[in-house]
Amino acid sequence: MSDPRPKRTRQRAAAKAVRPSLSDAALAGAEAACGYRFKDKALLVRGLTHPSAVSAADSLQHANQRLEFLGDRVLNLVIAERLIDRRRNETEGDLAPRLNRLVKKGACADAFRHAGLNAFILLSDNEVSSGGRDRESTLGDACEAVIAAIYLDGGLSAARKFIEKAWAPQFTSGPAETKDPKTLLQELVQGQGHPLPEYVVTSRSGPDHAPVYEVEVRIAPHGQAAATGASKRDAERHAAARMLEQLKGNT
Known part of the structure; x- marks a missing residue:
């Protein structure tokens, strides 16, 4: 017997049925890695959802790209605040390369790994087989998206706590390159x-x-x-x- 619902309704239902999600145990593990308990857990799932894991039609609303955009701005603000507070005798010219080093994609990927969140990224099978779970750009984007998810759910203070925790090794390490x-x-x-x-x-x-x-x-x-x-x-x-x-x- 054929489905009596309109075609568009059937398509939406099918898309919803295959939309990626995390089990309760995985959600708890991801929250523990973030050091933050979400009121809206869908925000965390979205932050961890790579575009490959959803259809093109669902990407805008259910993948992490838009969150990544916001998280990048939150990260820059928090790192800039920290540098201004901790390095009071340095000029703008001294601070700028330090900021760039700490917010670049590789730094975000390292922070994501340090937090232990890379195991929870939602990817397509093809993306996993091509090494996506270890790809710097994938991890860095997801890290920025998770920062945005925390910010939207708990505010700047919660996002700042996550950044302080995830970036701790980079804050305490010796100076790396000072110029791009x-x-x-x-x-x-x-x-x-x-x-x-x-x-x-x-x-x-x-x-x-x-x-x-x-x-x-x-x-x-x-x-x-x-x-x-x-x-x-x-x-x-x-x-x-x-x-x-x-x-x-x-x-």
């Missing part, structure tokens, strides 16, 4: 009197939820260097780092 490779490369070529580096996107591949950009950096007297990344910014940074290695090898 793009900044170092720009300073180098300017010091030599050469034109500024030019960055060109030479290709983009992969699905929308996991793109791969290839970027080439060009410096007139030194040639070019290419690299890939999950975003144009990451690819540019990697290309700049590769060019710096080439220039060091030529000196």
Whole structure:
């Protein structure tokens, strides 16, 4: 016997039936990892839902991309507040690279792993088989989304507590790089009197939820260097780092 409901109703019901979720035990584990108990647990599930785990039609409302956008802003605010409070004798020029180091995608991925949340990400089978559960961009995006979920559910104070906990090893570690490779490369070529580096996107591949950009950096007297990344910014940074290695090898 055929389903008497309208086609659109049947489609919505089917989509809802396969929408990803976490078991009660997994939800409890994820909350424990966050150090926060959600009033609206659907927010946590959404923060942990990678776009590959839902249909394209459901992605806007049930995947974590929009939360990621908000979480990035909350993270920047909390880290900036912390730096202003803890490093009162440093200038803006000193603080900016510290902020950039602590909010970049790799730092978010490390914080997510430290919190123990990577086991709870909801991914498609294809994404899991391609290494998505360990992919830096996937973990970093999910971390930002979880920050937003906590912020929306419990406010800035709750989000700040999670960030302080998840970023603890990075706060206490010795200083890493203080300048972005793009900044170092720009300073180098300017010091030599050469034109500024030019960055060109030479290709983009992969699905929308996991793109791969290839970027080439060009410096007139030194040639070019290419690299890939999950975003144009990451690819540019990697290309700049590769060019710096080439220039060091030529000196």
